Structure formats: C-alpha cells, structure tokens
Amino acid sequence: MAKLRVLVAGVIGWCLWWGVAPPAAAAATAVPPLPGPVVRGFDPPDQPWLAGHRGVDLLGTVGADVVAAMAGRVVFSGTLAGRGVVVVSHGALHTTYLPVNPTVAVGAQVGTGQVIARLAAGHGCPGGTCLHWGLKRGDTYLDPLSLLDTGPVRLLPATSVELVGSLLADRTQALAAGGRLPGLLTRPVPGAVGSGFGMRLHPIFGEWRLHDGVDLSAGCGTPIRAAADARVTSVSRDPASGNRLELDHGQVGGQHLVTIYLHAQGFSVRAGASVRRGQAVGRVGSTGWSTGCHLHFTVKLDGSYSDPERFL
Ligand SMILES: [Zn+2]
Numbered sequence: 249m250a251k252l253r254v255l256v257a258g259v260i261g262w263c264l265w266w267g268v269a270p271p272a273a274a275a276a277t278a279v280p281p282l283p284g285p286v287v288r289g290f291d292p293p294d295q296p297w298l299a300g301h302r303g304v305d306l307l308g309t310v311g312a313d314v315v316a317a318m319a320g321r322v323v324f325s326g327t328l329a330g331r332g333v334v335v336v337s338h339g340a341l342h343t344t345y346l347p348v349n350p351t352v353a354v355g356a357q358v359g360t361g362q363v364i365a366r367l368a369a370g371h372g373c374p375g376g377t378c379l380h381w382g383l384k385r386g387d388t389y390l391d392p393l394s395l396l397d398t399g400p401v402r403l404l405p406a407t408s409v410e411l412v413g414s415l416l417a418d419r420t421q422a423l424a425a426g427g428r429l430p431g432l433l434t435r436p437v438p439g440a441v442g443s444g445f446g447m448r449l450h451p452i453f454g455e456w457r458l459h460d461g462v463d464l465s466a467g468c469g470t471p472i473r474a475a476a477d478a479r480v481t482s483v484s485r486d487p488a489s490g491n492r493l494e495l496d497h498g499q500v501g502g503q504h505l506v507t508i509y510l511h512a513q514g515f516s517v518r519a520g521a522s523v524r525r526g527q528a529v530g531r532v533g534s535t536g537w538s539t540g541c542h543l544h545f546t547v548k549l550d551g552s553y554s555d556p557e558r559f560l
C-alpha cells in the first residue's frame with residue numbers, strides 16, 4: 249500500500265517515480281497510442297512548479313482504442329483525481345496515458361501496439377477529445393514524439409489547432425448532408441467498383457433490389473483490409489452473405505460508422521478483436537450468393553446504408 253501511495257503521488261505530482269529501472273531500450277520502435285493528429289505539442293515549463301504541457305495531445309474520439317506505445321509492464325491502471333490513467337514501464341522510461349478507461353491490470357505485460365485502454369472524455373481539445381500522452385525518464389519529462397520515427401504522427405503547430413477543429417466540424421456537416429469524404433475509409437481491396445450502390449437488377453434473382461454496398465473487383469485470395477481502425481463486431485456465415493465480417497469504427501462526425509465485408513474465403517480475426525486501418529483481416533472469395541470472386545463492401549451510418557464511394 250505504501251508503494252502504491254508513492255506511485256500515486258508520483259503520477260499526481262508528476263515528480264516521484266518508484267522502482268529501480270534497468271537501462272531503457274531507448275532505441276525500441278514505438279507507435280503512437282492513437283492515430284492522431286497531434287494537436288498540442290510538448291511544452292515543458294522552465295521550472296517544475298510552473299504550468300506547461302508535459303506531454304502531447306493526440307486527437308481522438310471517446311471510446312477509441314489506446315495502445316501501448318512500446319512493450320512494457322503496466323505499473324498503474326486506475327483513477328487519479330477523477331481521471332482514468334494507465335502508466336506503462338519500459339525500464340527507465342515510463343509512458344502515461346490519460347484520460348482513459350483502462351482495459352489492462354497492474355502487472356500485465358503489454359506488447360507494442362497492444363490495446364491498453366479506451367479513450368475517455370475529459371481532456372478536451374479543439375475538435376474533440378484528446379489523449380494526453382506523456383513520457384518520463386526518472387523525474388524528467390520528455391517529448392513522447394521523440395520515441396517515434398518520423399512517420400505516422402503529424403505534429404501540428406499551435407496555430408493549426410483551430411484548423412483541425414474546423415476540419416472536424418466540416419466533416420460532421422458533410423456526413424450529415426450526405427456529402428463526400430474521400431479518404432475517410434481505406435479501400436479494403438485495390439480493385440475498381442464493378443457494381444455500385446443503389447437499386448439494381450439482381451444478377452442471380454433477376455429482380456430489382458437495393459444493392460446495399462459496392463462490389464469491388466478483386467481476385468480470389470486478395471487480402472481484405474480494414475477500412476479504418478475498428479473493433480470486430482462479428483464474424484459469421486449465412487447463405488446470402490457467405491463469410492461475413494462486421495467492423496465497428498465507433499463515432500465519426502457524430503454518427504456511428506460500421507463497415508461490412510461479404511463473400512470472403514475466410515477471415516483471420518475474431519469478434520472482439522481490435523484491428524488497425526489497413527490491417528489484413530481476411531481473403532476475397534465467392535461464398536454465398538456470388539457469381540465470382542469479389543468483395544461486397546457495405547457502409548452503415550447510424551444504422552442506415554450509405555454509398556461506400558462517398559468515403560473511399
Ligand atoms: Zn495534454
């Protein structure tokens with residue numbers, strides 16, 4: 249209990265840190281705990297008692313997966329001053345994640361990129377909710393972005409914060425108005441649209457029906473990639489859909505976004521799993537009511553079918 253109090257004091261005061269640490273694997277590759285972008289950078293105060301920003305803020309949505317930036321051991325998982333916090337030890341380095349709803353327990357070993365929590369509300373930033381991501385070596389705060397290779401996280405200057413906010417507002421409006429948002433989703437297979445969204449003469453039944461998605465041309469066995477970060481809602485099989493996968497992308501622009509993938513040979517993920525944007529989740533097939541290998545790709549917004557081409 250004493251140890252815990254010291255630890256808690258350390259997290260609250262951002263000053264004490266317990267434990268004798270082996271040398272850190274400073275060269276280890278890290279991943280951003282959320283895709284970002286970074287809307288507030290690292291701005292440590294000149295003196296410990298002054299205000300500053302002892303980490304970076306990554307823009308996300310409530311409920312989004314938060315992953316461990318590097319492999320390590322969970323040394324704190326709980327609530328501090330009303331906010332959920334996870335702290336992962338990587339030897340001499342610690343990374344902190346808040347505010348979150350932790351999904352790991354103290355003592356758990358976690359791998360790089362493993363989900364450790366879901367983003368919670370409470371660290372507001374323009375355009376939505378932010379994850380505050382911190383990095384410490386002993387008592388010293390470091391810039392967590394220094395862990396990353398230059399790639400995935402875009403650091404926006406403070407002047408861009410308003411821009412991000414207005415971009416998100418535009419996105420919300422475009423979704424509500426049925427507009428196009430190219431790039432919101434990654435194309436799950438490279439092929440062109442063979443049959444579009446809307447009413448069509450059904451190729452097997454010869455009657456007019458709503459084609460509730462698009463048929464993307466792809467050879468048998470082509471990897472199917474998740475259109476965005478998601479949790480797997482279900483993997484199932486029925487006579488019409490063949491092998492069917494449903495992914496839940498959470499709230500986007502105030503609407504609940506779901507994607508569905510039909511006719512696959514099979515899927516390599518299970519219900520409940522977290523998947524990253526672009527991750528291979530299965531292979532194209534021709535199961536169910538299908539006349540040849542292709543991917544039927546469906547997008548649902550708040551439960552209603554929407555033309556996937558709006559988002560690709
Ligand atoms: Zn912050």
Ligand SMILES: [Zn+2]
Nearest residue numbers: 461462463544
């Ligand atoms: Zn189809």
